[in-house]
Amino acid sequence: PREVIDVKGVLVNGNGWANIATIDVVYDILHMMGRDDIPVGLGNTTALGNPTLGCNNAYAIPLGSGGFIDSDTLYGLARLLPISPRRYTPESSDDPEHRQPSAFEVWQCVRKQLDPGDKITLLTSGPLTNLANISLSDRDASSVIERVYVVGGLIRHEGHEKGNVFTVPTNRYAEFNMFLDPLAAKTVLESNLNITLIPLTAQRKVASFGSVLEALKQTQQTPESKFAQELFSLLKELQSREKLYHHVDIFLGEVLGAVYMVQGSDLKSTVMPKRISVVANTTRSADGQIVISNQSSNLVHALSDFDGDIYYNRLANSLANKKQSAIVANFEEQKAIWSRPPDNSEPKHTKFL
Numbered sequence: 001p002r003e004v005i006d007v008k009g010v011l012v013n014g015n016g017w018a019n020i021a022t023i024d025v026v027y028d029i030l031h032m033m034g035r036d037d038i039p040v041g042l043g044n045t046t047a048l049g050n051p052t053l054g055c056n057n058a059y060a061i062p063l064g065s066g067g068f069i070d071s072d073t074l075y076g077l078a079r080l081l082p083i084s085p086r087r088y089t090p091e092s093s094d095d096p097e098h099r100q101p102s103a104f105e106v107w108q109c110v111r112k113q114l115d116p117g118d119k120i121t122l123l124t125s126g127p128l129t130n131l132a133n134i135s136l137s138d139r140d141a142s143s144v145i146e147r148v149y150v151v152g153g154l155i156r157h158e159g160h161e162k163g164n165v166f167t168v169p170t171n172r173y174a175e176f177n178m179f180l181d182p183l184a185a186k187t188v189l190e191s192n193l194n195i196t197l198i199p200l201t202a203q204r205k206v207a208s209f210g211s212v213l214e215a216l217k218q219t220q221q222t223p224e225s226k227f228a229q230e231l232f233s234l235l236k237e238l239q240s241r242e243k244l245y246h247h248v249d250i251f252l253g254e255v256l257g258a259v260y261m262v263q264g265s266d267l268k269s270t271v272m273p274k275r276i277s278v279v280a281n282t283t284r285s286a287d288g289q290i291v292i293s294n295q296s297s298n299l300v301h302a303l304s305d306f307d308g309d310i311y312y313n314r315l316a317n318s319l320a321n322k323k324q325s326a327i328v329a330n331f332e333e334q335k336a337i338w339s340r341p342p343d344n345s346e347p348k349h350t351k352f353l
Contacts, residue, residue, distance in 0.1 A: 005262055007038055008110045008120070011103040014045035015058055016126035016180055023088045023100065025074060031084035032223065034327030040086075041106030043130040047181040049281070057180050057287065060167045062244070075234055080227065082334040103130045104137055111144060119146035123261050125254045126152075127177055132184035135191060147194045151257035152177030153185070153290045154200040155274060155302060161201055163289075164250055170285035175200045176250070179288030182280035189278050189290070190298055196271065197302040198260060199290075203253025205308050209236035212252065215312040219320035223329035228319055255315065260303065263314050269306035273299045 010030070012023050026040050047056035089098045101109075110120065122145060124131060131148065134141050154163045154175045163174045171179065178185040189195060206212075209232055216229045232252075238245040260267065277293035279286045328334050 007035065008113070009106045010038060010040045011106060011130045012040060012042055013126040013129060014043045015047055015056060015129055016177070017061055018126070020045075020088060024084075025078050025081070027084035027086040027088075028078065028081040031086070032082050032326045032328055032330075033324075036084065036086065039101060039106045039109060041101050041103035041130075042088075043103040044133065047127070048129055048132050048184040048187065057182070057284070060165055060176070060179065062167060062247070074231060075238065077227070077231055077234065080230070080330050082328040082331050104133060107134050107138070107141075111138075111141075114144060118144070120144055121146050121261065122148045123257055124148065124150050124152070125177070125257055127181035128152075128184040128188045129181045132181070132187040135187060135193075142191070142193055145193060147196060148188070149196050149198060149257050149261045150189070150300075151198045151203070151254050152200070153189070153197055154178075155197075155276060155290050155292065157292050164200060164247070165288070166247060168284055171287065171289070174286075174288035175290075178278065178290065182278060182287040185288060185290075186278035186280040189276060189300060190296065192298060195300045196260075197274075197300045198253075198257045199302055200253070202303045202306065203250070203256055205306070206256055206311055207249040207252045209233075209239070209249060209252065211308070211312050212315065215316035216319065219316045220322070222320055222322055223326040225316070225319035227330070256311065259311060259315050259318070260306070262318075264306075266314060267306040267310050270304050271301045272304045274302045276300055 010026055012018060012026060014020065020042065023040055023042060030036060030038050030040070047058075050056050089095060089100050091099050093099055114120070122131065128150065152175050154161065154173060156173045162172050163176075163179075165171050165174050165176055165179045168174075168179070174182075189197075213229065213232055213236070216225055216232075219225060235245070235248045235251075239248050260269070275293055275296040275298070276290050277296055279289045279291065281287065328337070
């Protein structure tokens with residue numbers, strides 16, 4: 001509900017696992033929840049510092065038959081969602097009035113709407129390109145940012161835990177969100193922003209399809225909990241059946257960022273301050289790695305532990321909360337609404353000329 005978290009905007013990465021068509025899925029989910037008022041901005045399609053048609057680390061994202069394998073279709077479930085009247089419109093369109101705003105334009109719009117003293121909390125779950133560009137283009141951005149929750153990264157220290165960039169086996173200690181734009185990661189994580197890092201070590205603690213599905217089964221159903229259950233069930237099946245989908249449990253960990261941002265104090269969590277440095281623009285076998293650096297002047301707060309059982313219950317209960325449930329449950333309900341005759345119950349008025 002808005003009294004818990006008031007979403008002001010959504011910024012879509014143009015250079016991560018998603019692609020431009022993902023914007024339509026975001027529009028559909030917002031329409032499902034009755035939030036067509038929330039602006040959606042498109043970020044750059046290349047990593048920070050690269051030209052528009054230049055090379056970047058997106059080559060590491062696995063491909064399917066029609067592009068990125070985990071991209072814009074939600075594995076075929078996207079059309080279960082109600083269709084939003086808003087759609088992606090390219091900048092070159094004949095309808096410039098409705099063209100897709102950029103991520104920075106949405107940032108500027110949200111900032112203008114702030115009252116004096118208001119602050120913004122940001123949650124990132126992809127490459128940090130959008131936030132890095134905002135920081136570089138709006139030098140005063142940090143004055144209105146209260147906290148940033150960054151989902152991603154693996155802090156390399158005395159432990160031996162490996163990263164997850166499985167398509168680049170020579171890079172053993174990077175995490176995908178950092179690897180896809182290491183310079184943006186360095187720009188953000190080594191800045192003076194108040195950052196809480198949700199690293200890969202924490203994400204892996206809740207990367208169990210079985211546990212999240214069991215928690216969802218124990219709650220009452222809402223349209224969004226039903227959709228989440230269908231999505232997670234499909235991913236679990238694909239992972240067990242197809243080699244191409246062996247990696248999909250990494251997306252379960254990304255949900256942790258949203259739950260922790262809203263309900264972190266309830267998860268019996270432990271957060272550790274860390275002085276870190278990000279390896280950027282060196283070699284593909286080192287890019288995106290995060291190392292401890294005692295010379296760094298800035299701290300990040302890294303989530304190191306929490307209660308996984310409480311987390312699964314909080315996630316399931318949030319999706320099952322009927323007070324914040326969907327306005328339009330799914331596409332079938334939307335079609336039924338479209339087919340209803342207009343409401344003629346109100347008294348008619350005769351117009352005299």
